[in-house]
Amino acid sequence: MKVEKARQYVVDSLKYALNPSSIAVVGASRYETKVGNKVVYELLKWGYKGKIYPVNPRANSVLGIKAFHTLKDIKEPVDLVFVAVPAHLVTEIVKEAVEIKAKVITIATSAFKEIGRGDLQNNITQYCRDHKLPLIGPNLVGMGSPYDNFNCGFIPYLPVKGPIAMISQSGANLLAALGTSQESHFGMSFFVGLGNKADVDFSEFIEYAGKDPHTKCLAIYIEGLDSPEAFVDSAKKVDKPIVVIKVGGSKIGVKAAFAHTASENPNADDYYDKIIKESGAIRATTWQEFLDVSLALGYQPPLKGDHIVMITNGGGAGLLSCDHFERSNLPLHELEEISPLLKQRIRAYMPMFGSPLNPVDISGTAGVIQYKGAFKQAFRDPNVDGVLGAICPTAVTDVPGVADAAIEVYNEYKDLGKPFIMICQGGQECSEAIQKLRDNGIPAYKTAEQAVNAMVALYKYGKKHFKK
């Protein structure tokens, strides 16, 4: 249901959704295939430190924890009520949650507006609004934060710690992002699935994320906006980069988005283009770009200008990059044009058949010394705004050594505020290098085009940021 703008009481309550002292799990089953069982299991597994109150009218304990027959039986303060019971039982639970003065209610249950039960959903929502109980969902997968060992939902993994707040309307895609986080070290501050977002809306999570100290970038997946004005208003207030992917713009997608999260898309996709532009957010087209760009904006400062120097041991990665920079309307400049002095200096770190153009090809024979020297020269040069490095594993390339060198140089020069991005194209050793680079704050990617998309986003955000 529409909100005119983010409601302060909701924004203030979201801390109870993301860092509650106590949780009641309504529908906590004793049977391990059931969602209500999984929620308790995952809370325990990932080390949630607060109190857990399983609620089940037919159980005295769930997974070894004392269970309560109703919410009202708990008799202790409950911050968060997590609901995983069939839809026809939800109204009653909501009333009890109000009665026990819960701070927030999240409803995982499906089969509301997305299958035509709009009235039921609206009635529940209105009841919550009348009683100032923020409702997250229904039809959501859950939420959590790695900083609090908090994994609340039917979610198999916690992400690794990092700067990105992931606010997603889709549960499935949120889960994909969490899996990617664990596997590829895409660091998150918190995550939440909004589902049908009957009550709590994007705007309120945006304002919460704006103040969250761990969040440096907001990554938002949208299927439909009920309250575009509130979205724009809140996004403008937040002085952190926001990346948006908006799906469901295709002809069949409009119907599918409704069936999925009851999102109504009466407007064409260019309507959303305008909204997103007005909000100051950066729009990604594909899922991969969404993740890649968010990672860069979370870890790196904005780019001040377009003097980007690329240093690579493989000409191929260089070519893929400079083509993609041009395709993205941010063509690389020749090194001669950026800094003739740097062109001379960098020659010391390449064999005679290397190329000091830009991309700077220090050749497949390059070792740690060559990389370190070339990186340092590039960072030090006052005409250089950002550095893109690429590692291609030849039989003589010390991939972990070069990754360590990149981290060392980055730590030496990061106070200069020049963005640094890496490409590690190849197999397992490159995946490991990418993890390590990311753990050290350097966005690193498998392909040239991903890294270029990331750098272009830093440039776009820079244009907004430095205009202020």
Place this chain on the structure above:
Amino acid sequence: MKVEKARQYVVDSLKYALNPSSIAVVGASRYETKVGNKVVYELLKWGYKGKIYPVNPRANSVLGIKAFHTLKDIKEPVDLVFVAVPAHLVTEIVKEAVEIKAKVITIATSAFKEIGRGDLQNNITQYCRDHKLPLIGPNLVGMGSPYDNFNCGFIPYLPVKGPIAMISQSGANLLAALGTSQESHFGMSFFVGLGNKADVDFSEFIEYAGKDPHTKCLAIYIEGLDSPEAFVDSAKKVDKPIVVIKVGGSKIGVKAAFAHTASENPNADDYYDKIIKESGAIRATTWQEFLDVSLALGYQPPLKGDHIVMITNGGGAGLLSCDHFERSNLPLHELEEISPLLKQRIRAYMPMFGSPLNPVDISGTAGVIQYKGAFKQAFRDPNVDGVLGAICPTAVTDVPGVADAAIEVYNEYKDLGKPFIMICQGGQECSEAIQKLRDNGIPAYKTAEQAVNAMVALYKYGKKHFKK
């Protein structure tokens, strides 16, 4: 140097480059940091079964193998001469290779045309042509085939076995593809880096791959074509799908491509568009698309029509897919339109809040039984041309179980000739499922857009294939 069309003596000799009985490694060093040492080391490491003759004027043995001071000292037949000595020594080696009647010579050495020594390169090439000794390179990384445990070059890994012949002008990008092959089970029949392609050209490897029994799809990375007519002529002759990525089309890329592999790009990028179109090949834009599309064309039959049914347990993956299908000018049709009967039948495998639209959302609660049932119904329906499946790991999803079910159903119905592609979006368990699916001939990808690109390529190839 230009060829009018593929030369038969070259095509016939390429088997000696990719499956030689004996190899002389000229410049085989005793020092393990040297390229010439790595070549021998990798041959041994990956289990090459033929004879290896290290050639080094100052060594009697290299890595425990008897070494020869010159090529002429070998006194046994040599199929392949692999050269890794400085550029000024190469002319002499070429003459000796002719003298000992080697079948093919490959020159890894850099510092020829790409740094302005075009005359030296041309003289060597002309000498080889005059003596009908095919020359691969110079400035190349190597070649090999997993079917013969053959890894010849400064290449740290062999790819896994599979249907894709990778013919790359860039060494670095070839290495990236080989790393991806090992890590993500991108199966290859053989691979070769052409480098400056002074003599042996794309056309000749295309014709060789056309006849190679392991090759089902050719993946070609081009920085520049010296002989576009020969390329088109050979590509047209081959009744296998060909995927091309052409780089160096950007303003700075034209210069970088020359510095990298001495590729001359006097013509704008749309010139290459025309050439590639005329050749019947499919052009990929990004590196990721290049790999993804090649994989699909290597493993799956072409798509006969646009009746694609998507089955997913996550609405988000469905939306990303249908948007990307529309963006790619191949919009999904509603299930109602494809087959009303299938729409009814498939309902049996989803809960009431699932959606039988298309994408068919069998919901996050779907287990092996639901997937298997939905897949079977889709394959069996005569109105369905292809099936796209998606797994999103919720806390109740049995990812390995669903992958196994997909493989089982695919094996049961693959004789129907309907393409099957999978999305497994998530973390480590999805990476493992992707490996297993690929090992069983099913192209599987991490993101929706990658899978859609793959399906679209099968459709494009189908339009060409079924027109015949």
